[in-house]
Amino acid sequence: MRPSDTGKPPYVARVEKIEADSRNNVKVRVRWYYRPEESLGGRRQFHGAKELFLSDHYDVQSAHTIEGKCIVHSFKNYTKLEDVGAEDYYCRFEYKAATGAFTPDRVAVYCKCEMPYNPDDLMVQCEGCKDWYHPACVDMTIEEAKMLDHFVCSECSEDDLKRSQNGFHPSPVSDVK
Template identity: 60%
Template sequence: MGNLSMSDNRKRKQNTDFYKISGSSEIVRAGDCVLIRSSQPDKQPSVALFEKLEKLETDIEGDLMSANKIEGKCILHSFLDYTKLENIGPGDYYSRFGYRVGTNEVTPHRVPVYCKCEMPYNPDWLMMQSDGCKTWFHPGCVNMTTAQARQLSKYLCDECS
């Protein structure tokens, strides 16, 4: 194969065993999870799992993620495992869904929702259960602060009171 010029649309890929995150001592390998910086400054980073790492031998941009968007490594837990953690660190994340790239399959197809806001359970947000109907609510969705909700020994929603 001859040399590729910058105007050549072909890309030669070569598998690599690791990538050192610039500005850090962290090493990313296939199977690691990382935080990917959003191109929009006001958005949170995304979590990605690397199945394999490749380096391009040209500087031509493609639809591959650029390594310079990696902020750092993280740990991706199943939702159930995350809810069982005793200490949650800044690098701990959870996923409700699994996604298979080859088949575009997402599992599960949906999750239960709660509260008036019809959001899935989030272990990082306080919820309280009505003692009457056993429905779960976020304090803010029933015009209550988190501090007020923590002081309650019993709670009845508007429908039950």
């Protein structure tokens, strides 16, 4: 929906109902999505550029303020998209505008930095423990991470070292003759 300040990005809302009044003015009842910077806590490091919060803030607007259609995906579906278009957004939280409360109030965290996943940031997965890490958190550049074929975190590589020092050697399967 078109903001009054043309320097701002368009507002995003879910159309709940479309109706015309007695003078045939078409109105839409909408439920607003908030951008992280519009919420009480503000934008945080883990919020993606296309992240929105579905709010409990309803409103009635003129249908003329609608600029176009976008798609607000679930977080899970958004992370599976092959190509993210300009019209694609995602939502993983509901937001109570009056109190600033979020649902869910907790989300899974990853990496040494214990941050929620931001789909805009590259992460590498350890082949040992299957945990995910930001390249910078494991002393690696993004370019180095993109060139990796395999990654083992420091904890798993230390575990491998301890096992080999204790005399445990995983033996390769060999043909017995």
